[in-house]
Amino acid sequence: MQIKILGWAGGIGANLRTTTFLIDDDVLIDAGTGVGDLPLNQMTGIRHIFLTHSHMDHIVGLPLLADSMYGVHDEPVIVHAQAKTIEAIKTHIFNWVIWPDFSELPTTDNPSIHFKVMNPGDKVTIREREFEMIPVNHTVPGVGYCVSAPKATVAFSGDTTTNDTLWDVLNGYDNLDMLFVESAFSNNDLEISRIAKHYCPQLLGQDIKKLKHRPDVWLTHFKPGDEDLIYRQCVEAMPDFNVRQLSGGEIFKF
Numbered sequence: 001m002q003i004k005i006l007g008w009a010g011g012i013g014a015n016l017r018t019t020t021f022l023i024d025d026d027v028l029i030d031a032g033t034g035v036g037d038l039p040l041n042q043m044t045g046i047r048h049i050f051l052t053h054s055h056m057d058h059i060v061g062l063p064l065l066a067d068s069m070y071g072v073h074d075e076p077v078i079v080h081a082q083a084k085t086i087e088a089i090k091t092h093i094f095n096w097v098i099w100p101d102f103s104e105l106p107t108t109d110n111p112s113i114h115f116k117v118m119n120p121g122d123k124v125t126i127r128e129r130e131f132e133m134i135p136v137n138h139t140v141p142g143v144g145y146c147v148s149a150p151k152a153t154v155a156f157s158g159d160t161t162t163n164d165t166l167w168d169v170l171n172g173y174d175n176l177d178m179l180f181v182e183s184a185f186s187n188n189d190l191e192i193s194r195i196a197k198h199y200c201p202q203l204l205g206q207d208i209k210k211l212k213h214r215p216d217v218w219l220t221h222f223k224p225g226d227e228d229l230i231y232r233q234c235v236e237a238m239p240d241f242n243v244r245q246l247s248g249g250e251i252f253k254f
Helices: 033-038 061-068 083-092 165-171 185-198 201-210 227-237
Strands: 002-007 020-023 028-029 048-050 077-081 113-117 123-126 128-135 141-148 152-157 178-182 216-220 243-245 251-253
Touching: 002 185, 020 033, 033 227, 048 123, 077 083, 083 113, 113 201, 128 165, 141 165, 165 201, 185 201, 201 227, 216 227, 227 243
Parallel strands: 028 048, 048 077, 077 113, 152 178, 178 216, 216 243
Antiparallel strands: 002 020, 002 251, 020 028, 123 128, 128 141, 141 152
16 A cells, blocks of 8 residues: 555645645545646546545645546546535535536436545445545544554544544554544634544643554645644654654655
């Protein structure tokens, strides 16, 4: 299994792309602005997309990807998400006003994309990789994912704040090699973190103590401008973990 970081940031700017993780050559976790950095011949290799939630920074690349790939394949791209996430995207994006509904184009019987409801606890297996949806705690219905392959187990927190569900599920795995987890704000914005239901280093440091595994921890979703501060505070808050900061373009091979 290979994971490439196409986007990791909590906002846009020069060299900043929002959440997009490419697994091997055919699966995306979220579809933020990082989708746009894929060459077209690689973009057309995407066959499955697993969405964590409906916020713009995690789905903005989906309608544009659907347009770019239109007519390329006989089979649709499968978009896995919770029912409420799908409902939000179809109501507010694929509504023929903001964007054409590619789940009905070219026809409803032969669409370009197909939305498939997935519920927390569900598992989907694609080419020896098992994707489990895990409920988390955000301002809209949100999930993370744990991906199990023959040689590695990797988890993605999605957008979340203090919760038990993520950690309980991950503790049920025999091992966890890598954890991609968000920390959107610094401790200076603790109250904003609580209102927006994101982690800051203090809240993440408290929560990760619930995890029995000791994976490498890679931090995501920093708000632009505070990256160095958030990273330093996370390192201090998690002394028992190997904590690293994503910057985009990293490739992890297992």
